[in-house]
Amino acid sequence: MEKIEYAQLNETIYKEILPNGLTVILLPKIDFYKTYALFSTNFGSIDQQFIPIGETDFKKMPDGIAHFLEHKMFEKKDGDVFDDFSKLGASANAFTSFTKTAYLFSSTSHFKENLETLLDFVQKPYFTNKSVNKEKGIIRQEIQMYDDLPEWRVMFGLLENLYPNHPASIDIAGTIESIEDITAELLYENYHTFYHPSNMQLFVTGNFEIEQTIEWIRKNQNLKQFEEAKEIKRRYPSEENTKVIPSGEIKLPVNKPKVLVGIKGKKNKLKGAAALRQLISVEFLLKLLFGETSSTYLKLYDEGLIDDSFNYEYTFEREIDHLSVGGDTKEPDQLISILKNLLLKAAESPDLNEKHFEIVKKRSIGESLQSFNSLEFIAHQFNDVQFEDVTVFDIIHLMESIELEDIKKVAMQYINSENMSEFRVTPKLK
Template identity: 40%
Template sequence: MERIYDDALNEEIYINSYSNGLKAFVIKKKNFSKAFAGFATKYGSVDGKFVHPKTKEVVEVPDGIAHFLEHKLFEEEEGNVFDRFAKFGAMANAFTSFKETVYYFISTQNFYENFEILLDFVQNPYFTDQNVEKEKGIIGQEIRMYQDNPNWRVYFNLLNALYVNNPVKIDIAGTLESIQKITKEDLYLCYNTFYHPSNMIIVVCGDVDPQKVFDTIERMEKTREYQSLIERIYPDEPENVNQKKIETSLSVAMPIFYIGFKDNQNDLPPYEMIMKDIQTQIVAETLFGKSTDFYEMLYKEGLINQNFGFEYNCEPEYSFFMIGGESKDPEEVYRRIIEHVEDVKKKGINREEFERAKKVVLGNHLRKFDNPEKISVEFIYSYFKGVNIFEYVKEIASVSFEMCEKRLREFFDENTSCISVVWPADKKNSVME
């Protein structure tokens, strides 16, 4: 067991490695009443094409299979895993993202009993032809529900506008057609490939005994033969956006929109990924933060409301920035954002705004450490990118004004931008599906 103490954050983390390739981390939080435990695999919706680690053959599976697999792991021969967690007072759940699948629970009592349940069910899949067929109907309903969800729709429409080939544009749950192709054999193939301990980590955060956590894992870990690194195959992606505008109509009171900027500086070493991420967040805060004159102006004009916000998604295979919310005139907001970016490029970033933005980004990062769930999930995201989340404070401090000026000019470009809008259903204009 290795212990690392971070003086700047006053945080301690314990690390243990296992013979089967699994790694476990305990973020010790003294006097916290709530504890989080997550069992995560570096496997998400974009990993539909890969080289089989044993046969070395290229395998391509149906879209949505990572999410389907997440659903099925909660089903056991004797019943449902949620019932086991409920018995010990834990809230359990899971999520599939583009790059990860995470199974977790949060509890204020019976931590080790719940921890054993987590370790048990994630390592013991139970798939049958019958329960796979049954799940297709359940997930099909979920896909239909999300298709009618305006926030989900505007988001994935934006990704379809940004990307030509990258699978990040495909709905995490897949499509009604793709899930019908999923078989029990597909699920076991993907489970045995991506749920190998060498491709997984366990993260615990709370006032727990690290040694007891690590001993529990060692007692319950499954022996697996060595597996080489998984080679994932992604299609080539051009630098241009797929389309400049994508629109649809749904039952909303006010138009919902996202404006996206496609980032073509990808496949960087971990340190450069950290710096690119931080610089983009700082630049965005100087441009669009709630304390800026630009935000105030749009707000006073009634072009945006309190739901206006932005985020940056930074991965080795794709990165994109998105900004949006609700507006009576999304196209005018888009025009004003592009105009504002070009104006700041000419005049330069205000130094006082830069210093303020650095403090905001630092504060946003530090607040995560007060929430066991947020810091654990952030830790998982960062770890799978080869990045140490505890390094962020030091790296935020090291970001210079000149770095952000350079990032502004390199990244925020009208030519790699697009807009997605969901209009109210009674909008008279014709829209593109």
């Protein structure tokens, strides 16, 4: 095992790539009473076009199939995996994002049994067309539930504008129409392409013994047979087909309009520390412009243009790069105009000053350090924030190295009117 120390944070991780290609990362935290494990694959909702293992041509999969596959993984031939975890005193869950699918558990006892249950059910799929058709009804209800949420609709409305003709604009669960095309055969095709150990990572943190745990994992994997790892070939729409749509609107039964303004980043190939630095810098920029310590936030709040729903976010993943800002407002036109103007003139904003930057920087470092007290936070951030060998534990060091001039430079490089869009949900008249 490779031992990687982060002296500044007093953290040490142990990393090993097994013969079958599975990356295992262990982070012992003996002061905690529980353990948390997250088993993930580099496969999400945007991975719709690829060459299935054993074939030679690209194939387009139905929208939502990665999420559908996640649902079906918990069903076994002789029962339900959630029941197995429950009997072992563990809490289990799973999620699908644009670029990842992950399965997890947390427990205070029966660690070995729960760890083996996690590895075994994810590596032993069982699908039938009968069970797949039954699941369609469940996922159909889930899609309809989210379709009724204004917050969800305004977010995906903006994504449809920022990424037209791209799978990032489609609900992770797919559509009621698209899931009808999903079959057991297609699920197996996706599974065998993306769930090979070489495309997966197991992260374990909490109270456990290192050598004992890695031996359990090695033994578990040695008992299983996997085909030789093959390169996964994916395909996405070209940039020419995904030019930003400037605006959009839908009407829903809401009491107050909801708005979002977004900017899509330019296609870049940042890697390692440069990629994480980009992520931190844009998040700093948004905090300076729209955070609770900014003059903008206080002014908009005092004028009643925003309320506690006001939020900003930066998403920077494989094939995905955009920021968004907005919330509920009684004056959508006015708020959108103000937000656009603030973004376009970000580098010149009076909120981008040394005193304010130091406040935001110190607060961000403090919040990150506090978050490291949560096993869940560490596991999910380790899964999400990985740029080659740079991880969540490099965030503090990079935060400290970033200066105000770096933020202004990022503002000038990132923000442009061509890649800006707005979307609003307005009240539907009865």
